[in-house]
Amino acid sequence: MDKKLAIxxxxxxxxxxxxxMTQLELAERAGVSRQTIVALxxxxxxxxxxxxxxxxxxxxxGIADVFACGQEEKEP
Amino acid sequence: xxxxxxxxxxxxxxxxALAIAYIFYALGGGAPDPNDLRAWATAMLxxxxxxxxxxxxIQIIFHILFAVGTAVRRRxxxxxxxERILSATMSEDEMDRLITLQSTHAGYICAGIGLPAALVMxxxxxxxxxxxxxxxxxxxxxxxxxxIVSIRLYEGGVRRG
Numbered sequence: 001m002d003k004k005l006a007i008x009x010x011x012x013x014x015x016x017x018x019x020x021m022t023q024l025e026l027a028e029r030a031g032v033s034r035q036t037i038v039a040l041x042x043x044x045x046x047x048x049x050x051x052x053x054x055x056x057x058x059x060x061x062g063i064a065d066v067f068a069c070g071q072e073e074k075e076p
Numbered sequence: 077x078x079x080x081x082x083x084x085x086x087x088x089x090x091x092x093a094l095a096i097a098y099i100f101y102a103l104g105g106g107a108p109d110p111n112d113l114r115a116w117a118t119a120m121l122x123x124x125x126x127x128x129x130x131x132x133x134i135q136i137i138f139h140i141l142f143a144v145g146t147a148v149r150r151r152x153x154x155x156x157x158x159e160r161i162l163s164a165t166m167s168e169d170e171m172d173r174l175i176t177l178q179s180t181h182a183g184y185i186c187a188g189i190g191l192p193a194a195l196v197m198x199x200x201x202x203x204x205x206x207x208x209x210x211x212x213x214x215x216x217x218x219x220x221x222x223x224i225v226s227i228r229l230y231e232g233g234v235r236r237g
Binding site: 004024031033038043046047 | 078079080160161164166168170171172230234235236
């Protein structure tokens with residue numbers, strides 16, 4: 001059976017440590033809509049590689065510090 | 077519910093209202109003769125034109141109401157801050173494009189069934205007007221499916237691949 005990787009992220013935590021950066025500010029700095037940041041934090045959207053790098057750059061960390069590959073989940 | 081979902085629901089409601097208006101027209105006394113293909117085609121074109129114009133007007137009204145609603149909800153913020161919020165909410169990005177791609181795909185599949193369905197109806201001896209309405213109905217259903225899929229992806233999440 002085809003399995004997909006579960007991509008998790010630490011955006012909420014990174015925002016907290018970035019002086020409680022708002023979703024609006026992160027959206028503006030990453031060049032996406034606030035809705036996309038909301039979906040990312042809720043794990044409802046997996047970003048493109050480009051957006052992943054842009055978000056990591058906003059926080060001044062590496063991409064692996066923002067996104068991680070979780071346990072494999074079964075394809076629905 | 078997100079801004080995009082609300083916008084899609086408004087568009088869907090406008091489309092449903094237009095479809096209901098057309099059904100009333102088609103089943104009412106003022107409808108063209110069942111065999112007058114030209115009159116039916118003209119009526120459909122008129123309704124499509126009205127639909128496009130109504131959709132543009134409704135979207136403009138929705139955007140104005142949404143902006144006013146946001147400004148009222150964020151009355152503690154200054155104008156510049158409200159403008160920032162609206163800009164960050166209404167801007168289109170990669171997630172919107174991915175959802176549009178997937179929902180349009182679903183809509184096209186549904187609309188695409190209309191042509192073979194119409195041909196099957198003609199082959200089975202149905203009138204040309206009935207076949208025309210089958211194709212039109214498939215496009216309307218496709219538009220509805222596109223909206224439903226779009227809302228589902230916005231609210232439930234979207235994945236690549």
